[in-house]
Amino acid sequence: MASLMRESHPLTLKVMRLSRPTLADSRALPMDSSTAVLAQALREAEQNRPTASGQIFSDLQLSDAQLPLDAFPLSEALVLPRTFGTMFLGETFSAQMCICNESAFVVRDVAVNVVMQTATQQVPLLDNGATQLAAGQPLNVQVAHEIKELGTHVLGCTITYLSAQGEHRTLQRSFRFQAANPLVVKTKVNHLERDVLLEVQVHNATHATLVLERLRFEPSSPFAAEDLNAPHGDTALLWGGSAGFMQPGDARQYLYRLRAPVASEEASVEQERAVQYATALGKLDILWRGAFGSVGRLQTSQLLRKSPGMFLIEVDKAEIDKTDIAKDPSVTLETPFCVRARVRNVSENAMTILATVDANKHPLVMPCGPTRHDLGDLAVGEAREICLEFLPLAAGVQRFGAMVFVDSVSGYTRELGHLLEVFVA
Amino acid sequence: MSSLLSGIRSLSPQSPTDTARRALNDVRLFVPTPLTDALDDLVHAHTPTDRPTPRRDAPTPDAFAGRMHSYEILNQYIVGAQWRALALAAEASILETPADEERTLFKLWTYRILALCSLGHYANAAREIRRLEVATMGASVYEHVHPRSPTIVWPFELRVLRAQVAGLALDDWPTCADRLSSLHRACHRRLARQTDVELNQQRTVRLSFMLATCAVRMRDAQLAVRVMDHLVSEAPTDPRLTSAMARLHLQLGSIREAELQFVKVEQLIPPDDKLARMNRALYAVASGKWEAARDLFHSVAGDVPEEHVCAANNAFVCEVYLGHPQRMLDALQRLMVAAPRAAGASEELVFNYCTGLDLHYDGAKLREEKARKMVDVATWAGDGFNTASFKLQ
Numbered sequence: 001m002a003s004l005m006r007e008s009h010p011l012t013l014k015v016m017r018l019s020r021p022t023l024a025d026s027r028a029l030p031m032d033s034s035t036a037v038l039a040q041a042l043r044e045a046e047q048n049r050p051t052a053s054g055q056i057f058s059d060l061q062l063s064d065a066q067l068p069l070d071a072f073p074l075s076e077a078l079v080l081p082r083t084f085g086t087m088f089l090g091e092t093f094s095a096q097m098c099i100c101n102e103s104a105f106v107v108r109d110v111a112v113n114v115v116m117q118t119a120t121q122q123v124p125l126l127d128n129g130a131t132q133l134a135a136g137q138p139l140n141v142q143v144a145h146e147i148k149e150l151g152t153h154v155l156g157c158t159i160t161y162l163s164a165q166g167e168h169r170t171l172q173r174s175f176r177f178q179a180a181n182p183l184v185v186k187t188k189v190n191h192l193e194r195d196v197l198l199e200v201q202v203h204n205a206t207h208a209t210l211v212l213e214r215l216r217f218e219p220s221s222p223f224a225a226e227d228l229n230a231p232h233g234d235t236a237l238l239w240g241g242s243a244g245f246m247q248p249g250d251a252r253q254y255l256y257r258l259r260a261p262v263a264s265e266e267a268s269v270e271q272e273r274a275v276q277y278a279t280a281l282g283k284l285d286i287l288w289r290g291a292f293g294s295v296g297r298l299q300t301s302q303l304l305r306k307s308p309g310m311f312l313i314e315v316d317k318a319e320i321d322k323t324d325i326a327k328d329p330s331v332t333l334e335t336p337f338c339v340r341a342r343v344r345n346v347s348e349n350a351m352t353i354l355a356t357v358d359a360n361k362h363p364l365v366m367p368c369g370p371t372r373h374d375l376g377d378l379a380v381g382e383a384r385e386i387c388l389e390f391l392p393l394a395a396g397v398q399r400f401g402a403m404v405f406v407d408s409v410s411g412y413t414r415e416l417g418h419l420l421e422v423f424v425a
Numbered sequence: 426m427s428s429l430l431s432g433i434r435s436l437s438p439q440s441p442t443d444t445a446r447r448a449l450n451d452v453r454l455f456v457p458t459p460l461t462d463a464l465d466d467l468v469h470a471h472t473p474t475d476r477p478t479p480r481r482d483a484p485t486p487d488a489f490a491g492r493m494h495s496y497e498i499l500n501q502y503i504v505g506a507q508w509r510a511l512a513l514a515a516e517a518s519i520l521e522t523p524a525d526e527e528r529t530l531f532k533l534w535t536y537r538i539l540a541l542c543s544l545g546h547y548a549n550a551a552r553e554i555r556r557l558e559v560a561t562m563g564a565s566v567y568e569h570v571h572p573r574s575p576t577i578v579w580p581f582e583l584r585v586l587r588a589q590v591a592g593l594a595l596d597d598w599p600t601c602a603d604r605l606s607s608l609h610r611a612c613h614r615r616l617a618r619q620t621d622v623e624l625n626q627q628r629t630v631r632l633s634f635m636l637a638t639c640a641v642r643m644r645d646a647q648l649a650v651r652v653m654d655h656l657v658s659e660a661p662t663d664p665r666l667t668s669a670m671a672r673l674h675l676q677l678g679s680i681r682e683a684e685l686q687f688v689k690v691e692q693l694i695p696p697d698d699k700l701a702r703m704n705r706a707l708y709a710v711a712s713g714k715w716e717a718a719r720d721l722f723h724s725v726a727g728d729v730p731e732e733h734v735c736a737a738n739n740a741f742v743c744e745v746y747l748g749h750p751q752r753m754l755d756a757l758q759r760l761m762v763a764a765p766r767a768a769g770a771s772e773e774l775v776f777n778y779c780t781g782l783d784l785h786y787d788g789a790k791l792r793e794e795k796a797r798k799m800v801d802v803a804t805w806a807g808d809g810f811n812t813a814s815f816k817l818q
Binding site for chain 1: 434451496501506532539542543551582586627641664666669674678679680681694699707710734735742749752767771772774776777780784
């Protein structure tokens with residue numbers, strides 16, 4: 001009954017998704033070329049079925065003796081897509097639409113309007129001007145739309161025309177499909193002093209093999225990104241050969257170091273705040289390919305971190321006072337050494353700072369000089385350097401330099417767990 | 426059956442307790458062959474009764490029973506894709522061959538299994554192979570287990586079919602890969618002993634390709650590429666092998682790697698060689714450059730597209746992506762008429778053509794066009810034509 005009530009139209013509308021064609025599977029059953037009695041017959045049969053054969057032809061007269069190609073799994077013939085397949089976020093949906101006049105009369109003023117409707121928006125794809133279709137004549141148009149949302153998409157087609165009886169009529173059809181997520185991206189943020197180590201895991205959530213062609217991290221200010229995945233910048237190990245293949249369910253992990261600008265005396269408090277309070281790390285840009293090169297591209301939203309924030313009194317530089325520190329950052333057991341620490345007032349008011357070394361917190365590296373240092377008045381953004389002496393009493397990697405900073409003006413106190421770690425040889 | 430006998434199972438050839446070796450010409454080794462043809466059935470179902478349908482062979486067992494059929498006759502059936510006739514003729518010949526002529530019997534069994542596989546009766550082929558295994562227990566099917574086996578040796582082709590049937594019948598591609606690997610190792614051992622060097626080199630190449638097929642079916646792209654890499658490393662100057670490698674990369678989506686391989690091929694052959702043009706055309710398809718791909722395919726097909734059916738088909742497929750599906754339909758139809766066996770009875774071309782029909786027509790008109798195409802195909806196609814190519818829902 002529903003079909004009887006449906007309007008009949010002289011026009012038909014068909015839509016075909018234009019995913020990539022693929023090479024047909026070779027269906028020849030290969031046999032020995034020389035000794036088998038049926039080998040010659042099979043070769044003749046293969047010549048009658050070139051689209052089912054795995055043979056590859058050249059104008060050069062190359063012998064098959066060394067290289068029988070009859071068992072190669074792919075033929076040279078392209079086959080159109082067998083099914084609609086699955087649509088994924090980041091791919092481009094393109095379709096061939098055919099409007100055909102199946103009546104015996106001319107249909108005039110045929111106008112086609114196509115939109116893509118998602119949960120959040122309606123995107124116009126095509127608005128063809130009026131044309132005329134003779135009996136049996138088709139009108140072919142193509143539409144394309146980049147899939148940027150997950151979930152239900154509806155391709156809505158509206159065709160208006162003037163029938164043979166002079167009546168204005170409308171044919172409406174809609175085609176619904178789902179857009180799924182091809183890749184699941186998880187990140188983990190680790191802090192390394194001022195820098196950030198960003199771990200990225202990418203998981204193939206489809207049922208097909210993907211080829212990951214590019215994964216790039218685009219950092220946000222003030223960070224600069226260092227790719228730790230390609231040793232010496234050799235990306236062939238990451239993406240070349242079979243390395244780029246991701247089977248269904250495979251996961252890959254990547255590591256980036258996001259470097260914050262080095263703290264300097266010239267840097268203002270505002271610049272330092274911009275670094276310490278920065279939450280946006282950057283975005284990942286991923287490019288992959290499916291069968292026969294179909295492209296997909298995704299960019300994540302801003303990856304965020306919980307900002308470490310700032311104390312009102314910062315030690316923005318602390319280093320062991322040693323001429324060859326770059327070559328040999330260790331100190332000698334039971335030999336005193338000096339540490340230069342730069343203390344900065346990063347609050348919004350002037351401070352009078354008193355710094356005290358806690359002698360009990362790290363007993364294996366004892367302070368052996370003055371433990372109280374009066375830094376005096378520090379204006380906003382101003383820094384002062386102090387020299388602290390320590391005596392290492394145990395070998396190995398040791399933390400030391402627990403300190404307390406007190407502003408006698410406001411009463412603000414900052415406790416520092418340790419200044420540095422050092423290797424005691 | 427009497428209730429007294431219920432629950433009692435008689436020994437079958439598959440029973441593990443049945444250790445008696447049957448003769449290779451034992452009638453109990455055969456599984457009844459279905460003699461219907463899907464294409465025949467389809468043509469009769471969709472063609473109006475007042476229209477003539479093409480006459481196709483409908484072999485019956487009686488026409489073949491009781492006599493030997495020569496290899497020439499059997500080979501003619503292969504060339505004509507008369508797989509039902511081949512299956513029946515091979516069966517009849519096996520039954521007429523003395524049991525002690527084991528070499529002849531194995532050759533005939535190769536024809537038989539080939540026919541069943543070509544008809545798509547993979548389950549029947551698997552059952553008959555299993556019965557043959559039991560019948561020749563201890564023979565050199567499992568050569569890696571019994572390297573110094575008794576005199577019965579399965580022909581290489583039959584062992585290959587046995588491996589492939591595991592995948593085709595049961596979708597058990599890991600078992601297929603295991604069996605092919607076993608054969609590969611056996612061929613390598615012979616090569617190491619310098620036995621039949623050229624033959625065993627060819628066999629290792631074929632087996633490697635078949636292993637790559639298993640890997641593709643198992644969706645293990647990395648394994649497929651590794652197998653091909655190994656092959657290419659042994660013949661780096663053969664442009665066809667490098668092209669094969671590149672095309673596999675294209676199919677799997679690894680476009681950059683495909684490009685690198687295609688560049689290597691271009692260094693081995695003249696730039697206007699049809700292999701170079703075909704490679705460039707396929708690369709253009711993968712890059713979405715449809716006009717360039719179409720023109721390159723046309724340059725390969727030239728003025729005689731019926732002699733280059735694949736290139737011609739590919740050029741016409743590009744027309745769909747260029748927004749001209751009607752051109753594809755018209756051109757494919759002309760090609761199928763010009764080369765009725767190579768093109769008109771090609772499952773791939775029929776599929777592409779029917780996809781074009783689905784896009785262009787609807788309802789009764791679509792059914793009519795497809796029925797017309799079925800009649801055309803039935804005039805030239807042999808047995809076992811995959812009727813899914815007509816895309817009848």
